[in-house]
Amino acid sequence: MTAPVYLTDDEVRRTTLPIGELADALVPAFRKRSEGVVMMPAKTGMHPSGSDAYFHSMPALVPGVAAGVKWVAGSPSNSSRGLAHIHAHLILSNVETGAPIAVVEAGYLTGLRTAALSLLAARSLARPEAKRLGFIGCGFQARTHLQAFAEEFPVRQVALYGPRRQSVTAFEEHVADCYDLETVACSHPGEVLAASDIVVTTVPAHRDLEGFLDARVLPEGAFVSMVDLGRSWDATTVGKFDRCLTDDLEQSAALAHNNAAFSAMSFSGDLSGLQTGDVEGRRSASERIAFLFPGVALADIVAGQMVLERVRATPGR
CATH class of the missing domain: 3.40.50.720 (NAD(P)-binding Rossmann-like Domain)
Structure with a gap:
């Protein structure tokens, strides 16, 4: 089995995915959602007592695109620590086999989507x-x-x-x-x-x-x-x-x-x-x-797949 691709935030940024193009690609995904074929449980979260940190899990399956889950965590206090507010990773899997396709650092991706x-x-x-x-x-x-x-x-x-x-x-x-x-x-x-x-x-x-x-x-x-x-x-x-x-x-x-x-x-x-x-x-x-x-999460899945396709199309990758 081919090992999943790992993409860093910098690699995601370098794809220069246009936000308007991503919005266009979300249209058929939302139409599929209205038809009931997109699976997307509500995000779940953990918020530790005595802390402003949070941890969220966001799964979705978009037919014809991919299945996956975004794990997003962070803290509003991170700016005072010199850290990004949000830390996120997206795992993409093949819809038919469940095999992992990619792990994507999703901080920049979250901003785009x-x-x-x-x-x-x-x-x-x-x-x-x-x-x-x-x-x-x-x-x-x-x-x-x-x-x-x-x-x-x-x-x-x-x-x-x-x-x-x-x-x-x-x-x-x-x-x-x-x-x-x-x-x-x-x-x-x-x-x-x-x-x-x-x-x-x-x-x-x-x-x-x-x-x-x-x-x-x-x-x-x-x-x-x-x-x-x-x-x-x-x-x-x-x-x-x-x-x-x-x-x-x-x-x-x-x-x-x-x-x-x-x-x-x-x-x-x-x-x-x-x-x-x-x-x-x-x-x-x-x-x-x-x-x-x-x-x-359906938007994260679509965005992650678009970024992955752009990276795969890059010469030498």
Whole structure:
């Protein structure tokens, strides 16, 4: 039996997988999910008492692609330790034989697939003329989301807010180096919400975090991608969204107890419904729409297989 391939984060990064291309590849996977042929139990987690560390297991089987599981663990305190917030590995197996195909370091991969999920939602739910991006949290996920949205929307301005000035400055420099966009560093998160057509919130979880974002500040027509599971949002204000959607209704129902904002949301559909047409996309220019999502393993499987195929096609590999 051929030994499984091991791919490092650097090798994944060097494939330069376009986020839009990954979003395209997720469309048939979500349609298969709606047909009931994708197997995807809800993610399971362990959260040790007295610690802010977490450990999650995310399995899925996508027919025609691969079966696999992502093991993702981390701690919001890792930044003070000089470590990445998230550590993740993806194991891919042959659907027919169960033989291992690859083990993929999935830190960078997770950033790509998360941005691809947000982009897939935004294609149906954000206003196509959206020009102003807003970020609450300025870490790695903010960078991949900027890449995704700047490629497909006529972005002209990026508003930023983060609790750590160092991260905000680093993100400003990244925007200046890689994009021809105006940046506005805000002293209060409400300024970002009020000035944005698309908002991405990526605030890491920690024991003392209380929701501080007020949905009432958002302008008409805003689309919000809650990468942080809504934990940065004041749960008493999320009712001001006209609609809230998620990536997978079944999994989100199983995980809704995770935080107050998540529990307060009433989901009107998911990505599978949007791809099949069973769920409407944006219905008016004035709708305020939230996309709150815990992430789905089927997206990790698709992304991992695409990266593996790109690596195998590299001369000399």
